[in-house]
């Protein structure tokens with residue numbers, strides 16, 4: 411049997427290793443026992459976690475699978491962040507994996523190595539001859555608000571692959587355009603700085619871009635995903651008004667000896683929450699007549715990546731990140747992410763339908779891959795992590811599998827999420843839930859069918875927040891370490907003085 415490598419669906423069987431890129435994966439909960447499951451139980455659970463296909467909700471209606479609290483763009487910004495931090499092309503779904511022996515091919519830092527690669531000297535083909543600006547791809551149309559829209563430069567292979575620092579950032583059309591937008595942001599920052607001082611060094615521009623991005627992760631992405639109170643509990647200086655130097659970060663579960671690492675509880679479980687936020691269909695801009703499905707067998711109608719897609723598909727980011735006051739229905743509607751719940755949209759159950767990402771995909775269900783990966787890395791159960799963290803454990807009678815809505819395919823009789831109990835699928839799951847599932851079910855518990863925003867809960871939210879903040883705090887080059895009072899450039903701020911991902915994306919137009 412051909413050996414399966416983790417990221418091969420994304421075409422990465424032979425990624426070159428470079429010592430400069432390597433960190434190690436490790437564990438947060440080193441003393442907790444690994445949760446044991448049979449492969450059959452996990453496969454059965456994975457099957458239940460993939461929704462059956464249903465017709466798309468028209469744009470004239472609000473889709474009850476949407477999360478009112480999180481705009482759809484955060485899903486792909488989350489994926490972009492993941493690709494900046496982690497990349498494990500080597501672990502196998504067929505053997506036990508030791509996190510301490512698993513290499514992270516991305517530096518566990520918010521340093522945008524997925525944009526910069528190894529820099530202009532080592533990878534000159536991603537930079538303009540000036541060695542300062544990124545080479546951009548062809549002009550894109552369809553979004554009148556962004557006449558300067560550009561795609562990614564591509565090679566001449568068939569299909570044409572993007573020439574970028576991390577090939578995974580071309581996995582789907584949305585993350586691909588986010589990568590192109592971030593390259594443009596670097597170029598805009600470079601122009602701004604060169605105007606001020608024509609002798610500005612590339613490293614200074616790189617630092618400014620990284621710090622703007624880190625700012626957005628801390629002040630926009632994290633509060634959106636885990637809630638501001640969780641962020642404040644880890645960084646009390648944000649509330650006290652003192653400096654981070656005086657009012658130090660409070661990391662309760664994540665610690666490291668020399669340099670922070672990527673914990674497998676984060677990369678194999680908690681941070682994969684984003685898979686459940688993927689929508690089945692997206693509007694890219696107002697000019698296109700149709701919306702595009704996330705993945706399908708017909709690349710002309712879907713967002714399959716790793717190929718050149720129509721140049722009329724320029725994304726209007728205002729449909730993905732609310733610019734303020736966007737309507738909830740119609741062609742200009744703000745698209746919301748799907749709820750973080752124990753259900754993935756149907757196309758993610760069979761990634762092989764997107765031929766370009768199929769590779770040698772022997773396990774095409776993303777749900778199954780996540781669950782098997784958790785088993786292979788010997789992750790503890792969600793319940794044992796909750797107990798360790800002194801957080802009330804969700805009783806088995808509340809652990810449901812399905813969509814967090816009441817008129818979905820599997821509505822709960824008692825008005826509570828889905829009918830199907832985790833323990834109906836296998837008795838092995840009694841007080842023993844896979845960590846990825848548990849993080850999702852925790853978020854799902856917030857569902858009240860009254861328009862509540864679903865965010866990550868106390869276990870998932872703390873793992874995600876402590877790791878992301880820990881990586882920032884432990885990076886001696888981050889803005890939190892180097893410049894306590896640093897603020898984003900004034901010209902990029904919104905009217906209220908804030909700088910969010912939507913402002914970053916507006917600055918490039």
Ligand code: HEM
Pocket residue numbers: 415416417419420485486488489492496497498499581582676677678681682683684685688704776779780783
């Ligand atoms: C359409 C969107 C996405 C697709 C098709 C996708 C697909 C995949 C695939 C195939 C893997 C490898 C699975 C394995 O073999 O273990 C993976 C890993 C992963 N994904 Fe996604 N993903 C998507 C979006 C996201 C989002 C939105 C997030 C988080 C916000 C995310 C977080 C992760 C993480 C943390 C890993 C492990 C990375 C590593 O350590 O190498 N993904 N994804």
